[in-house]
Amino acid sequence: xxxxxxxxxxxxxxxxxxxxxxxxxxxxxxxxxxxxxxxxxxxxxxxxxxxxxxxxxxxxxxxxxxxxxxxxxxxxxxxxxxxxxxxxxxxxxxxxxxxxxxxxxxxxxxxxxxxxxxxxxxxxxxxxxxxxxxxxxxxxxxxxxxxxxxxxxxxxxxxxxxxxxxxxxxxxxxxxxxxxxxxxxxxxxxxxxxxxxxxxxxxxxxxxxxxxxxxxxxxxxxxxxxxxxxxxxxxxxxxxxxxxxxxxxxxxxxxxxxxxxxxxxxxxxxxxxxxxxxxxxxxxxxxxxxxxxxxxxxxxxxxxxxxxxxxxxxxxxxxxxxxxxxxxxxxxxxxxxxxxxxxxxxxxxxxxxxxxxxxxxxxxxxxxxxxxxxxxxxxxxxxxxxxxxxxxxxxxxxxxxxxxxxxxxxxxxxxxxxxxxxxxxxxxxxxxxxxxxxxxxxxxxxxxxxxxxxxxxxxxxxxxxxxxxxxxxxxxxxxxxxxxxxxxxxxxxxxxxxxxxxxxxxxxxxxxxxxxxxxxxxxxxxxxxxxxxxxxxxxxxxxxxxxxxxxxxxxxxxxxxxxxxxxxxxxxxxxxxxxxxxxxxxxxxxxxxxxxxxxxxxxxxxxxxxxxxxxxxxxxxxxxxxxxxxxxxxxxxxxxxxxxxxxxxxxxxxxxxxxxxxxxxxxxxxxxxxxxxxxxxxxxxxxxxxxxxxxxxxxxxxxxxxxxxxxxxxxxxxxxxxxxxxxxxxx
Amino acid sequence: xxxxxxxxxxxxxxxxxxxxxxxxxxxxxxxxxxxxxxxxxxxxxxxxxxxxxxxxxxxxxxxxxxxxxxxxxxxxxxxxxxxxxxxxxxxxxxxxxxxxxxxxxxxxxxxxxxxxxxxxxxxxxxxxxxxxxxxxxxxxxxxxxxxxxxxxxxxxxxxxxxxxxxxxxxxxxxxxxxxxxxxxxxxxxxxxxxxxxxxxxxxxxxxxxxxxxxxxxxxxxxxxxxxxxxxxxxxxxxxxxxxxxxxxxxx
Numbered sequence: 001x002x003x004x005x006x007x008x009x010x011x012x013x014x015x016x017x018x019x020x021x022x023x024x025x026x027x028x029x030x031x032x033x034x035x036x037x038x039x040x041x042x043x044x045x046x047x048x049x050x051x052x053x054x055x056x057x058x059x060x061x062x063x064x065x066x067x068x069x070x071x072x073x074x075x076x077x078x079x080x081x082x083x084x085x086x087x088x089x090x091x092x093x094x095x096x097x098x099x100x101x102x103x104x105x106x107x108x109x110x111x112x113x114x115x116x117x118x119x120x121x122x123x124x125x126x127x128x129x130x131x132x133x134x135x136x137x138x139x140x141x142x143x144x145x146x147x148x149x150x151x152x153x154x155x156x157x158x159x160x161x162x163x164x165x166x167x168x169x170x171x172x173x174x175x176x177x178x179x180x181x182x183x184x185x186x187x188x189x190x191x192x193x194x195x196x197x198x199x200x201x202x203x204x205x206x207x208x209x210x211x212x213x214x215x216x217x218x219x220x221x222x223x224x225x226x227x228x229x230x231x232x233x234x235x236x237x238x239x240x241x242x243x244x245x246x247x248x249x250x251x252x253x254x255x256x257x258x259x260x261x262x263x264x265x266x267x268x269x270x271x272x273x274x275x276x277x278x279x280x281x282x283x284x285x286x287x288x289x290x291x292x293x294x295x296x297x298x299x300x301x302x303x304x305x306x307x308x309x310x311x312x313x314x315x316x317x318x319x320x321x322x323x324x325x326x327x328x329x330x331x332x333x334x335x336x337x338x339x340x341x342x343x344x345x346x347x348x349x350x351x352x353x354x355x356x357x358x359x360x361x362x363x364x365x366x367x368x369x370x371x372x373x374x375x376x377x378x379x380x381x382x383x384x385x386x387x388x389x390x391x392x393x394x395x396x397x398x399x400x401x402x403x404x405x406x407x408x409x410x411x412x413x414x415x416x417x418x419x420x421x422x423x424x425x426x427x428x429x430x431x432x433x434x435x436x437x438x439x440x441x442x443x444x445x446x447x448x449x450x451x452x453x454x455x456x457x458x459x460x461x462x463x464x465x466x467x468x469x470x471x472x473x474x475x476x477x478x479x480x481x482x483x484x485x486x487x488x489x490x491x492x493x494x495x496x497x498x499x500x501x502x503x504x505x506x507x508x509x510x511x512x513x514x515x516x517x518x519x520x521x522x523x524x525x526x527x528x529x530x531x532x533x534x535x536x537x538x539x540x541x542x543x544x545x546x547x548x549x550x551x552x553x554x555x556x557x558x559x560x561x562x563x564x565x566x567x568x569x570x571x572x573x574x575x576x577x578x579x580x581x582x583x584x585x586x587x588x589x590x591x592x593x594x595x596x597x598x599x600x601x602x603x604x605x606x607x608x609x610x611x612x613x614x615x616x617x618x619x620x621x622x623x624x625x626x627x628x629x630x631x632x633x634x635x636x637x638x639x640x641x642x643x644x645x646x647x648x649x650x651x652x653x654x655x656x657x658x659x660x661x662x663x664x665x666x667x668x669x670x671x672x673x674x675x676x677x678x679x680x681x682x683x684x685x686x687x688x689x690x691x692x693x694x695x696x697x698x699x700x701x702x703x704x705x706x707x708x709x710x711x712x713x714x715x716x717x718x719x720x721x722x723x724x725x726x727x728x729x730x731x
Numbered sequence: 732x733x734x735x736x737x738x739x740x741x742x743x744x745x746x747x748x749x750x751x752x753x754x755x756x757x758x759x760x761x762x763x764x765x766x767x768x769x770x771x772x773x774x775x776x777x778x779x780x781x782x783x784x785x786x787x788x789x790x791x792x793x794x795x796x797x798x799x800x801x802x803x804x805x806x807x808x809x810x811x812x813x814x815x816x817x818x819x820x821x822x823x824x825x826x827x828x829x830x831x832x833x834x835x836x837x838x839x840x841x842x843x844x845x846x847x848x849x850x851x852x853x854x855x856x857x858x859x860x861x862x863x864x865x866x867x868x869x870x871x872x873x874x875x876x877x878x879x880x881x882x883x884x885x886x887x888x889x890x891x892x893x894x895x896x897x898x899x900x901x902x903x904x905x906x907x908x909x910x911x912x913x914x915x916x917x918x919x920x921x922x923x924x925x926x927x928x929x930x931x932x933x934x935x936x937x938x939x940x941x942x943x944x945x946x947x948x949x950x951x952x953x954x955x956x957x958x959x960x961x962x963x964x965x966x967x968x969x970x971x972x973x974x975x976x977x978x979x980x981x982x
Binding site for chain 1: 765767770774777780781783784785786788791792794795796797798799800815822824845846851852853860861862864865866868869870872873874875876879881885886888889892893896919920925
């Protein structure tokens with residue numbers, strides 16, 4: 001208590017001091033203005049007077065702006081009772097929204113071609129963000145070292161994205177624009193993203209489509225030869241470009257081919273089957289990484305002038321998710337432990353259309369593309385007894401008459417119907433199932449029905465649009481979706497939270513950049529469908545290759561460092577010690593068994609419906625799991641050879657810490673927004689109730705040492721250009 | 732409740748690329764027919780870990796049939812007996828109770844074994860690095876609709892582009908040829924106006940790299956097409972040959 005008062009006194013003191021300074025400044029400026037005004041009065045020459053008057057005007061607005069912005073910051077620091085990040089810290093450029101990116105590019109520093117050759121850049125990850133960044137940087141002349149955990153860069157998890165990629169091309173002439181894409185993304189993210197970043201994303205979206213077409217990505221086309229579009233959740237225009245049901249794969253192969261071209265030229269050195277286990281900091285700057293060769297088990301050191309991390313999201317903390325088995329949050333967590341802020345960890349997306357869980361042995365969940373909601377209609381039985389009969393396998397879905405079906409999304413959200421954003425669709429499914437209307441053997445499933453679409457369009461058209469998805473469903477579930485409706489249920493899919501980055505995509509550690517899903521920047525509290533691919537490629541092709549130069553321009557005099565430098569040796573030792581510690585436990589439990597236990601806690605308490613009480617329970621349980629892991633895990637084999645159990649164990653250790661951060665962040669945020677739904681904060685109709693007054697900020701967590709509570713730093717989100725509203729998909 | 736399966740597994744175990752390998756036999760009981768083949772392998776590995784034995788190394792990642800990582804030769808077929816799917820999409824309902832299942836790695840001179848069922852397919856990356864791309868840099872690109880592409884060409888290119896680079900075609904080919912893999916890429920890019928410009932040179936560079944890396948030649952047996960999890964047609968090999976002959980004329 002005494003400590004608290006002390007802090008409060010300090011804050012008060014700072015505020016009063018700062019306020020005094022501002023007051024003095026303002027008074028001085030007002031005096032200046034008054035003097036000028038006197039001058040004008042005295043002056044008899046007319047044109048001179050006008051000139052001076054103009055000056056006065058300029059000074060006047062400057063005075064008020066300076067006073068206003070200083071006052072704002074002081075006010076926010078007082079209100080938040082701690083450190084905050086200002087737009088200036090986040091390097092948001094000046095000017096109107098639409099001019100910010102252009103202004104930035106006009107003023108940023110560049111590196112000349114001769115100097116580019118002398119600079120090394122490490123890119124970790126070969127997904128859409130990593131591969132496109134590595135290829136683009138190498139094309140420009142930088143020396144790139146590119147790492148991935150897979151056996152080939154082409155296998156990064158971006159490949160699994162099915163539905164499509166958004167761009168504001170407005171080819172269908174249905175009223176789309178850069179502003180509208182920006183607005184839909186900000187609104188879809190429930191007003192928890194930075195305006196300037198999102199606008200830039202929308203702005204570069206069109207170039208991505210052009211780039212991919214040039215690389216030979218076989219986007220779907222109309223009979224006239226032009227690109228086809230489809231619609232996606234959270235938008236009323238058709239702006240989604242697609243390549244059958246394999247858009248992510250085709251875009252990744254485009255980036256992979258560009259990357260391969262640079263590897264062939266020797267401009268990129270590729271390290272496959274390498275796992276980044278730490279970032280090396282020299283004199284406050286990121287100067288390299290420690291990575292483990294997954295085939296030999298050897299831990300190695302790598303130097304670069306800058307490090308770019310694009311290692312995706314941390315959804316696998318839930319064990320069961322739509323992420324690939326190898327997807328992990330370890331690179332992110334290592335950056336966090338080296339001082340980089342972890343932003344909004346609680347913001348995770350639950351995707352509404354996944355194949356339901358079917359057994360304890362299940363290893364992962366399979367996503368059915370959101371594009372299915374274009375033509376599929378979601379329903380559950382209207383009568384509870386019908387739902388019960390279906391669960392008991394006494395009735396089939398096709399036995400339920402049309403009037404006995406509850407198309408609950410169309411009923412609740414007439415304007416958007418089945419195309420509401422993912423968070424809304426997921427919660428609506430949970431609500432129906434919790435109320436006892438769920439289907440499937442577990443009661444945790446709803447129907448996605450194509451019979452209408454098949455009647456309207458014919459089976460051929462439906463097959464052409466979704467054939468591969470239907471085949472995938474049939475192989476997994478052993479049920480024909482052309483005849484019986486699909487069963488779906490929400491699952492963890494994407495994490496909007498991630499490393500805090502400024503407008504340049506640099507973390508708070510100089511020289512350490514973070515791109516794609518791994519950063520927090522563009523999706524706020526909820527991501528719209530077909531926007532992940534857009535963001536990954538925007539970051540890698542069109543944003544980072546510019547912004548990183550602003551940093552590297554100051555590094556041209558820095559010679560390549562030896563990896564025998566103390567900092568590298570120490571970082572490697574710390575990694576080896578951690579590995580040995582895990583190997584030495586020799587306990588009784590397999591890595592997966594502990595991971596499954598963590599996953600259940602995450603799903604039950606940090607999943608779709610969160611409460612203060614549940615989150616506190618989760619925190620206790622996660623701490624117990626951490627103890628269990630560090631005392632009772634069993635990893636067979638040796639550390640200095642191929643050892644997949646050790647790889648998993650290292651990742652699980654980090655998932656436990658991430659799970660704790662997620663729960664902590666969710667507990668702090670006493671509001672519901674986007675994918676974060678606190679049951680205590682909802683409207684009478686059960687919609688998310690946002691609290692802009694108290695929670696309009698990015699929650700950044702700073703590591704303060706093993707066993708200590710992390711420090712919270714806030715980046716207030718002031719909406720300058722968009723007026724915030726309660727999201728409404730009803731009318 | 733469907734009947735659970737009791738199985739016998741004969742799995743190829745090999746410590747490293749140069750070590751001598753052998754089949755090991757394992758008994759596995761109570762497997763749900765709804766579990767996937769890889770989930771069955773997880774259960775087997777869990778059993779091995781509990782017995783403090785070395786778990787079986789195998790490659791896998793997305794587990795939804797798109798990343799191309801998984802690679803098992805099951806009962807004499809790459810990706811198992813079911814057609815049009817990868818190993819991860821294969822489900823245990825394709826097997827009978829009491830069955831003996833043989834699991835081997837991809838076998839090809841160009842894909843050395845790393846451990847057990849895990850092989851090194853970096854030769855595929857090297858073929859792409861030799862020319863499997865369109866030579867464009869980032870930026871300065873004309874509008875995506877500047878050159879119309881007929882729907883037929885776009886769809887045909889998409890068919891070819893659906894190759895996931897898993898290597899089943901090589902594993903099943905008696906010559907260990909990578910022709911279907913190379914053809915899929917050459918065909919995709921030569922069908923599109925953007926890729927047409929370099930088509931002949933691309934075919935030549937990729938084929939010469941393929942030969943250099945120890946893959947065999949194509950004798951049109953068609954096993955690759957039959958076993959391809961993405962049903963890629965050998966007509967693409969014809970298109971590759973056309974481009975290759977074109978390159979000869981240019982030379």
